[in-house]
Amino acid sequence: MNILLADDSRTTAAPILALMNRLGHQVRHVMDGRAAVAAYQEQQPDLVLMDGIMPEMDGLEATRQIRALNPEQWVPIIIMTAMDSKQQMLEGLAAGADDYLFKPIDFEILDARIKAFERIATLQQSLVGILDNVYEAIITISQTGHIHKFNKAAERIFGYRAKEMLGQKVNQLMPSYHAEKHDDYLLNYLKTGQPRIIGQGRKVQGRRKNGELFPMRLSVTEVKRAQDSLFIGLVQDISDEEATRKQIEYLALHDPLTGLPNRAAFQQTLDQLQQVPAERPHLLMFIDLDGFKPINDTLGHEAGDEALKQVAQRINKQLGKKDFAARLGGDEFTILLHEPANAEQARHLADTLLNAISQPMALMNQTIQMGASIGALLFNPGEQTNDALLSRADHAMYAAKKAGKGQVLLIDASAS
Structure with missing residues (x-):
């Protein structure tokens, strides 16, 4: 000894x-x-x-x-x-x-x-x-919120040495908006016996020594002793779990090639627009590229993929904060514009997109040029189903393509 x-x-x-x-x-x-x-x-x-x-x-x-x-x-x-x-x-x-x-x-x-x-x-x-040697951080605190035990896992998760934290307030490990209220939480529980988190687990944010906020799973239990109570916090760092979950959610709603939202995300966004009354009609555009297939056939799929990426970037540059673009698949894209001022502005926005897409681009050490045919549809929320709106915009796009490609056909469904 x-x-x-x-x-x-x-x-x-x-x-x-x-x-x-x-x-x-x-x-x-x-x-x-x-x-x-x-x-x-x-x-x-x-x-x-x-x-x-x-x-x-x-x-x-x-x-x-x-x-x-x-x-x-x-x-x-x-x-x-x-x-x-x-x-x-x-x-x-x-x-x-x-x-x-x-x-x-x-x-x-x-x-x-x-x-x-x-x-x-x-x-x-x-x-x-x-x-x-357990995986979870174990932190014990007094009724005043002072730390009495801080195990090795807590050191690893929060970045503090145990000797730095013993006797310190546990709110050092919380975001400021919770840290400022923690003493009140404890005092209220001791007075009323009504728990806020004691006896149940939940996802919260922790704060590391370097100031980084991170997601964690926290459960708190109370040990009642003769003279007072001791509170035991069990903490799991779920940063990796949350990052994986967000990645899965992202992949479920985004096109892996272009990074644009996919068809599922488009349907969700259109659903949201349909449910909220608007002062002016919204604009739905259905875009189909002209001249994309020859790029795939002559330069290969790698060049085709790069062409789609560049088109996605050009579309994004033309959109406002409230606007939305998605890749439905292949060389088809959709755009939702939030309440353009009128049909003239809607037409101008569609023409601007068509011009951006049609600019020359460098692919495989060559300069190539594509175009697009755009079907544009002004619509009032809730008057037609999502499928009906997409079908009408699709038909307008094909009509523009039949009329000679590289054109915009605008339909004002809001006036009918």
Whole structure:
């Protein structure tokens, strides 16, 4: 064991040091209570042998200060004294001592006491070892929100060392908008007994030492003790899980080639537009590229893919913040424009897109040019189904293609 010996008498300390060394213990000897507290803070021992009467600070006060450092961390303290009064023993035990040894020290009894505490310490270390090797962060806090336990997983997840967090407020680990209210949450629970998160798990945000906010799963339980309550927080960092979920959601609603929303996303957006009354009609455009197939046939699918990417980029550049573009598949695109001012502006927007798409582009060290045929449809929300609107825009696009390609055919369904 690592033993801290505090005794101002070298004569008393010398035989104890000799015995401890012979039994294989590592001993650090200090000469007063103040030095004992400092040594304890510097490197926590497994056992403290504390002389009762010392200069600078006596053994009882040193014991009180050591216990105050971390009330939830138990290290046995044995007070050694030549005084055997009942009152002094009661004061020492009240200060936080676990046992007494009377001087002159009986080394056989000292050895037996150390072995007894060693068995208890081994059990405690086993429990601490389990807590420090679980995957989840385990953080215990007092009724005032101060941290008493911060295991290895908590260090890994939040980026703090345990010694940095012990005694600190747990709201350091929260986003500011929760941190400012946490004391009120605790106080309200202690007054009313109505939990906000205690006894249930939920997804929340945590804050790492570097300020990064991250998603985590948190569950909190309460341990009611005779004098107060202890709260145990179990934390899982779900950053990877959330990133995977978002990636799956993104892929479900986006075209992997161009990065534009896909047909499913288009249907969702059109649904939303259909459900909200509008002061002016919306504009749906159905775009089919002219001259795309020859690119695939002559330059290959790699060139065709690049052409589609460039078209998607050109479309995006022409859209406003409220506008929406999607790739339905192949060389077909749709666009939803939110309440253009009138049919003339709608026509102008369609012509602008047609001009952007028709500009020359570099593919496979060649300059090529495509065009597009656009069917444009002005519509009022809720008057026709999604399928009917898309079909009318599709028919308008084919009519534009039959009329000579590279054209826009605008239909004002809102006026009918």
